[in-house]
Amino acid sequence: MFANHPRLFITTICIAATVIIACNKTDDTVNPTTDPVAEVLNLPTPTFNYANIIQPAYLTAPNIVAQINTPAGNPITNDGATLGRVLFYDKNLSINNTISCASCHNQANSFSDPATLSVGFNGGFTGRNSMSLIDAKYYPNGRFFWDQRAATLENQVLIPVQDMVEMGMTLPQLETKLRGLAYYPVLFNRAFGDNNITSNRIALALSQFIRSIVSFQSKYDAGRQTFPAVPAPPPNAPFPNFTVQENRGKEIFLNPANACAACHGSETFTAPQERNNGLDMVTTDRGFGAVTSNVGNDGLFKVTTLRNVELTAPYMHDGRFATLEQVVEHYSSGVRNHPNLSPQLRLPNGQPRLLNLSVQDKAALVAFLKTLTDLTVLTDTKYSNPFK
Ligand code: HEC
Ligand code: HEC
Incomplete structure (x- = not known):
């Protein structure tokens, strides 16, 4: 036959x-x-370490641990963060397979986008400037986006997938699509114990990966480690590895009279919650006010970390400043008396506090901000694109 x-x-x-x-x-x-995983992905065996990253003692002190927004139900595991890494770099998360999370959160730019507004799957523009994802786990109120409209990171990560400008998918479409890709059942099984693919698990894995991206190997960290973890050294204690200019900038930044650290507090260089830093006299973008429907919150925005800020230009929620020099000029001479201007930027008489820095001090402050650059995070393979 x-x-x-x-x-x-x-x-x-x-x-x-x-x-x-x-x-x-x-x-x-x-x-x-x-092997459906090895066919398309470069993943090491054993997995990279995401769950137990050893940080310097001043970053594990109780006041810093208190900033962590990891929920009890979603601790970082190595297999969970590995799945999150694959999802983060997978263009299949967009409707026409053109855009991944990394398209707008580029590792080389500290997981932000050098464009003022990012371009989505169909050529449309996002409403605000993309945000750096480094140290996202350190923000104690746990809210995400410039306007803090996502109550948790787990809620946030599925929003870009469904955004009609960014990725253009529905959650049922997403689940069906991922079930059809041979590598995902294996990766979900490793991360969650069975190969059931749900949007809830997608959210958990993406959040684990993002929370694993932490910075502690900058020039600042090398200097900070020459002092005891607690108490923090005084603002004017020179770091031995810093130039005279960088030490001057550090003193300006940390000096309570200049208020930078009152909002971008060390060692993670972020605040406990949203603030208004006087960008505009009148509200142009309501920010948190639109989320709470409360005019008392108009113009309040998330205080993102300043770690790696040298690499996240342009700056502010609308990307209005192209350089750190322009940012420093804002705090030196440009703070506006918005009704909700935060108290840290007000004088006792209520007027905006302008630092009126000299040319040398402005340059020193910029030089200090650049000591927060950590190149290891930008080249570490465990945070890079795993696709072949
Ligand atoms: C088309 C560009 C684009 C894509 C694709 C995109 N993002 Fe974003 N992302 C942005 C922009 C712009 C913002 C700020 C938006 C805002 O605040 O209104 C942002 C904000 C965020 C934040 C908030 C960070 C913080 O500190 O509050 C997280 C987390 C994030 N994105 C994760 C992701 C993940 C995960 C994906 C993939 C599932 C993704 N993004 C896809 C552009 C993008
Ligand atoms: C009242 C709190 C507050 C103080 C004080 C403050 N900032 Fe900010 N900072 C913010 C907020 C809020 C934002 C984000 C604002 C926005 O985008 O609308 C921000 C943004 C920034 C950014 C841009 C971050 C990015 O990724 O776009 C830099 C850089 C910065 N601040 C540096 C400084 C320096 C340097 C000082 C001291 C001279 C300082 N800040 C003082 C609240 C503050």
Whole structure:
């Protein structure tokens, strides 16, 4: 019979071979040539370490640990963050397979976007400037986006997927699509113990990956480690590895009279909650006010970390400043008396506090901000694109 039907013969052999391969494939590591993960992804065995990153003692002190917004139900695991890394770099998360999270959160730019507004799957523009994702786990009120409209990171990560400018998917579409990609059942199984693919698990894994991105190897950190973890050294204690100019900038930044650290407090350089830093006299973007429907919150925005700020230009929620020099000029001479201007930027008489810095001191403050640059995070493979 087969002799008369060579095509049928070959087809039968192929089906038999497929069945044998499929039956043998109880463990995805058995046969590397048919491993659906190894076919498309470069993932190490054992996994990278995301769960137990060893940080310097001043970053594990109780006041810093208190800033962490990880919920009890979603601790970082190595397999969970690995899945999150794959999802983060997968263009299949967008409707036309053109955009991944990394398209607008580029590792080389500290997981932000050098464009003022980012471009989505269909050529449309986002409403605000993309945000750096470094140290996202350190923001004690736990809210995400410039206007803090996401109450948790787990809520936030599915919003860009469904955004009609950014990725253009529905959650049922997303789940169906990922179930059809051979590497995901394996990765979900490793992360969650079975291969059920749900949007809730997608959110948990993406959040684990983002919270694993922490910075502690900047020039600032090298200097800080020459002092005891607690108490923090006084603002004017020079760091031995700093130039005279950087030490001057550090003193200006940390000096309570200049208020930078009152909002961007060390060692994570963020605040407990939203603030208004006097960008405008009248509200142009309601920010948190639109979320709470309370005019008392108009113009309040998330205080993002300043770690790696050298690499996250342009600056502010609307990307209005192209350089750190322009940012420093704002605090030196440009703070506006918005009705909700935060008290840290007001004088006792209620007027905006302008630092009126000299040319040298402005340059010193910029030089200090650049000591927060941590190149290791920007090149570390565990945070990079795993696709072949
Ligand atoms: C088309 C560009 C674009 C894409 C794609 C995109 N983002 Fe964003 N992301 C932004 C912009 C712009 C903001 C700030 C928006 C705002 O605050 O209104 C942002 C904000 C965020 C924040 C808030 C950070 C903070 O500190 O509050 C997180 C987290 C984030 N994105 C994660 C992701 C993840 C995860 C994905 C993929 C599922 C993703 N983004 C896809 C542009 C993008
Ligand atoms: C009242 C609190 C407050 C004080 C004090 C303050 N900032 Fe800010 N800072 C903010 C807020 C809020 C934002 C984000 C504002 C926005 O985008 O609308 C911000 C943004 C920034 C950014 C841009 C971050 C980015 O990723 O776009 C830099 C840089 C910065 N501040 C540096 C400083 C320096 C330097 C000082 C001291 C001279 C200082 N800040 C004092 C609240 C403050």
